[in-house]
Amino acid sequence: MSNVEYLDVFIDESQEHLQLINNSLLELENQPNNLSLVSEVFRSAHTLKGMAATMGYEDLSHLTHTMENVLDAIRNEQLEPDDKVMDAVFGSVDDLEAMIEDIASGGDGKRDIEQAVQQLELALNGEVPEVPNQTANATSETEAMLEVGTVLDEGFDQFEMTVLTQSQEQGFTVYQLKIELDENTMLKAARVFMVFEILENMGEVIKSTPPVDQLEEENFDNEFVVTLLTKEPGTELEQSIRNVSEIDNVQMIEINVNELKAGLGQQESAATETAVLEKSVPTKKQPASSPDQKVEDSGSSDQQPKKSDINKTIRVNIERLDVLMNLFEELVIDRGRLEQISSELNNSELNETVERMSRISGDLQEIILNMRMMPVEQVFNRFPRMVRSLSKDLGKQINLTIHGAETELDRTIIDEIGDPLVHLLRNSIDHGIEKPEVRRNLGKSEEGQVELRAYHSGNNVFIEIEDDGAGINKDKVIQKALTNGVVTEEEIEKMSDQQIFSLLFASGFSTAEEVTDVSGRGVGLDVVRSTFESLGGIVEVDSELGKGSIFSIQLPLTLSIIDVMLVEVQTEKYAIPLSSIVETAIVNKEDVYSAHNQKVIDFRGKVVPLIFLQDTFDVQEAGQHDEYYSLVLVNKGEKMAGLVVDSLIGQHDIVLKSLGSYLTNVFAISGATILGDGQVALIVDTNALIK
Amino acid sequence: MSSVLIVDDAAFMRMMIKDILEKNGFEVAGEAANGEEAVTLYKEANPDLVTMDITMPDKDGLEALKEIKGIDPEAKVIMCSAMGQQSMVIEAIQMGAKDFIVKPFQSDRVLEAINKVMA
Numbered sequence: 166m167s168n169v170e171y172l173d174v175f176i177d178e179s180q181e182h183l184q185l186i187n188n189s190l191l192e193l194e195n196q197p198n199n200l201s202l203v204s205e206v207f208r209s210a211h212t213l214k215g216m217a218a219t220m221g222y223e224d225l226s227h228l229t230h231t232m233e234n235v236l237d238a239i240r241n242e243q244l245e246p247d248d249k250v251m252d253a254v255f256g257s258v259d260d261l262e263a264m265i266e267d268i269a270s271g272g273d274g275k276r277d278i279e280q281a282v283q284q285l286e287l288a289l290n291g292e293v294p295e296v297p298n299q300t301a302n303a304t305s306e307t308e309a310m311l312e313v314g315t316v317l318d319e320g321f322d323q324f325e326m327t328v329l330t331q332s333q334e335q336g337f338t339v340y341q342l343k344i345e346l347d348e349n350t351m352l353k354a355a356r357v358f359m360v361f362e363i364l365e366n367m368g369e370v371i372k373s374t375p376p377v378d379q380l381e382e383e384n385f386d387n388e389f390v391v392t393l394l395t396k397e398p399g400t401e402l403e404q405s406i407r408n409v410s411e412i413d414n415v416q417m418i419e420i421n422v423n424e425l426k427a428g429l430g431q432q433e434s435a436a437t438e439t440a441v442l443e444k445s446v447p448t449k450k451q452p453a454s455s456p457d458q459k460v461e462d463s464g465s466s467d468q469q470p471k472k473s474d475i476n477k478t479i480r481v482n483i484e485r486l487d488v489l490m491n492l493f494e495e496l497v498i499d500r501g502r503l504e505q506i507s508s509e510l511n512n513s514e515l516n517e518t519v520e521r522m523s524r525i526s527g528d529l530q531e532i533i534l535n536m537r538m539m540p541v542e543q544v545f546n547r548f549p550r551m552v553r554s555l556s557k558d559l560g561k562q563i564n565l566t567i568h569g570a571e572t573e574l575d576r577t578i579i580d581e582i583g584d585p586l587v588h589l590l591r592n593s594i595d596h597g598i599e600k601p602e603v604r605r606n607l608g609k610s611e612e613g614q615v616e617l618r619a620y621h622s623g624n625n626v627f628i629e630i631e632d633d634g635a636g637i638n639k640d641k642v643i644q645k646a647l648t649n650g651v652v653t654e655e656e657i658e659k660m661s662d663q664q665i666f667s668l669l670f671a672s673g674f675s676t677a678e679e680v681t682d683v684s685g686r687g688v689g690l691d692v693v694r695s696t697f698e699s700l701g702g703i704v705e706v707d708s709e710l711g712k713g714s715i716f717s718i719q720l721p722l723t724l725s726i727i728d729v730m731l732v733e734v735q736t737e738k739y740a741i742p743l744s745s746i747v748e749t750a751i752v753n754k755e756d757v758y759s760a761h762n763q764k765v766i767d768f769r770g771k772v773v774p775l776i777f778l779q780d781t782f783d784v785q786e787a788g789q790h791d792e793y794y795s796l797v798l799v800n801k802g803e804k805m806a807g808l809v810v811d812s813l814i815g816q817h818d819i820v821l822k823s824l825g826s827y828l829t830n831v832f833a834i835s836g837a838t839i840l841g842d843g844q845v846a847l848i849v850d851t852n853a854l855i856k
Numbered sequence: 857m858s859s860v861l862i863v864d865d866a867a868f869m870r871m872m873i874k875d876i877l878e879k880n881g882f883e884v885a886g887e888a889a890n891g892e893e894a895v896t897l898y899k900e901a902n903p904d905l906v907t908m909d910i911t912m913p914d915k916d917g918l919e920a921l922k923e924i925k926g927i928d929p930e931a932k933v934i935m936c937s938a939m940g941q942q943s944m945v946i947e948a949i950q951m952g953a954k955d956f957i958v959k960p961f962q963s964d965r966v967l968e969a970i971n972k973v974m975a
Contacts, residue, residue, distance in 0.1 A: 171868055171871055171872060174867055174868045174871060175868050178866055178867060178868050208911050208913070211911050211938055211940075212865065212866050212911065214938055214939075214959075215866070215869065215938045215959035215960070216866055216868050216869065216959075218938075218959055218960035219868075219869070219872060219959055219960040219961055220960075221960070226960075230939065230940070233940065234940075237940075349962075351939055351958035352937065352939070352941070352942045352945055352956065352958055354942050354946070355942050355945040355946050355949065355956060358946045358949060359949055359955075362949065362950075408972055408975065409955075409972070410955050410957075410965070410968050410969045410972055411965070411968070
């Protein structure tokens with residue numbers, strides 16, 4: 166049977182389980198006594214193991230199995246989840262992740278897991294033992310014993326003989342059965358238990374080789390011999406046993422006790438040997454009683470209340486959502502057209518219908534957008550693990566707190582922000598948080614605090630990373646910026662502290678004194694900034710020397726449909742994203758001043774530079790001029806600028822279309838859109854206009 | 857045609873069993889992702905057979921087995937277990953499970969168990 170068709174589901178579910186394991190393990194580190202967490206991890210590991218084994222990923226299932234043993238020991242309070250143990254478990258989770266990733270990218274999921282397994286064994290036993298073999302080897306002892314009774318005739322001791330004689334007198338038949346299990350049988354003891362249950366329903370087992378306790382521990386190959394007293398007919402007996410799954414063969418002979426008695430003398434020596442191991446007749450309670458206890462143990466810990474919300478969901482390929490979105494965008498364009506046509510025709514019925522349609526499509530838009538939204542948790546999830554291992558590597562103590570992980574963002578954005586956020590976090594931990602001894606000397610607590618926050622505000626989502634580390638050394642930044650030629654001394658003089666900190670995001674910047682493994686690997690913060698900016702986001706940094714720094718990222722909720730202000734520059738139409746507009750204004754031309762070769766206005770006590778879109782975009786003169794300037798005031802962080810346009814049209818929902826691969830790097834244009842009347846309007850990238 | 861209710865928390869596993877069953881002429885009466893659903897579905901669909909995973913969130917296979925047996929003492933339930941759950945399997949059999957299959961599933965093993973139980 167080919168398993169390829171299950172691969173996607175397998176990968177998806179495995180990843181979910183790994184994430185669950187990761188989360189629970191991290192929580193467990195904080196609350197080592199919370200055994201319900203262990204149960205949760207155990208359950209996930211267990212499911213994972215089953216799936217992996219079914220798919221034939223042996224390394225994966227072997228490692229999960231070993232991990233499960235450790236978890237089981239923790240769950241049964243035989244093992245303390247101390248650092249060493251947790252490290253081993255985390256280590257193997259890393260391996261598991263790598264394997265799943267390999268499988269996801271088309272690999273065979275093979276990996277050298279020897280080390281991880283050894284670590285786990287070490288954690289479990291305090292020493293490195295032999296790799297445990299599930300298909301338990303029969304001990305030499307039992308092998309020897311089975312040889313004694315190869316052809317079913319085993320010896321009986323005096324006591325057993327008495328029992329046999331008496332029962333025969335009472336009309337019981339004595340059968341000896343040699344039962345062979347399928348060699349691939351997995352839970353042999355359970356199989357044996359099923360056989361015994363049938364036997365005991367039909368009669369009384371007075372002897373078994375190997376003895377019952379060894380059978381229970383799976384200390385036998387694939388066969389065992391039992392002696393049964395019964396009144397049932399032999400054929401029925403044989404049939405019922407054969408009806409148990411995984412029974413390969415049943416050999417049955419009837420024993421004539423009198424004949425046996427005759428041969429007793431010769432067999433006595435052999436008989437005493439087995440008798441030592443098998444003294445009492447009423448063995449029949451054994452297979453039932455001791456597993457019972459085990460069940461109670463594992464049962465009770467399993468009954469801990471578990472609250473994992475099960476939402477009814479279906480999985481939809483993201484591509485389908487993209488297609489849906491695209492189709493809807495087309496619809497929005499046509500809706501715009503329709504609105505325009507209906508307003509021109511001025512037919513009340515048409516108007517009504519179009520209005521209704523607009524309302525519905527507005528709801529539809531919201532739903533489609535919501536469908537694409539995912540909690541940032543997706544991205545944040547991996548950070549605790551990363552911070553944990555990072556702080557170990559760097560010898561720092563760090564407590565990462567996460568707030569607002571449930572904040573939702575468009576899937577496209579979620580996919581992109583992972584790496585830059587990792588970069589910022591690493592930055593905070595590597596450059597920000599000091600080593601414990603330094604912190605102690607400074608009178609701070611040895612444990613550095615890093616806080617990761619996400620929250621909604623208006624049409625934006627903010628993500629902030631705050632640490633209570635060393636902060637940014639302004640002088641050092643200035644010095645570096647000057648030596649690297651990022652800025653001139655003149656420029657620095659005019660800069661605010663924040664602007665100076667922002668220089669960190671200029672290319673070629675790394676203030677770490679030593680290049681560590683963690684950050685400062687040549688990928689500067691400028692890459693981080695450009696990633697966020699390509700998503701329509703803004704990165705800012707603020708810091709207080711000695712107290713810590715805060716990086717804040719502002720991201721749009723979604724990318725494809727945006728609210729804009731449509732403006733006219735001569736005869737061309739442009740769209741300015743509403744998110745960056747502060748307000749609109751009309752100023753008299755007389756109120757425009759010149760400063761530093763730049764036209765500026767005095768806007769509520771602030772000097773705001775003007776940017777003439779007509780010049781910026783080389784728009785052809787069509788000869789319309791008023792004595793007023795229509796302004797759209799836009800901002801980028803703290804900075805403001807006034808965009809000079811000819812007229813303001815109004816606010817619209819538009820669909821952002823990229824300019825395609827031919828027109829990359831068009832200055833200050835982030836895309837285009839089709840308007841209701843079929844005209845194309847270019848979307849202004851105000852971030853590029855404000856320097 | 858015998859109808860089977862599949863209970864497993866992993867969609868992957870359900871899919872697998874379902875395929876095995878459908879390829880061999882069984883009808884899938886329903887799929888449940890936990891013990892709770894299993895009991896409800898059992899009442900609704902009254903299947904000829906149940907394959908029941910042991911480890912599941914909320915209500916595990918053993919509890920579900922107990923409840924199903926309570927509703928219908930004749931219920932035919934096959935436990936699905938992974939290695940290392942011997943004691944639970946034994947408990948399940950004591951509670952009246954007819955057979956068990958061990959993950960990783962081999963389709964002939966699954967069929968053997970089902971055919972024997974249905975015989």
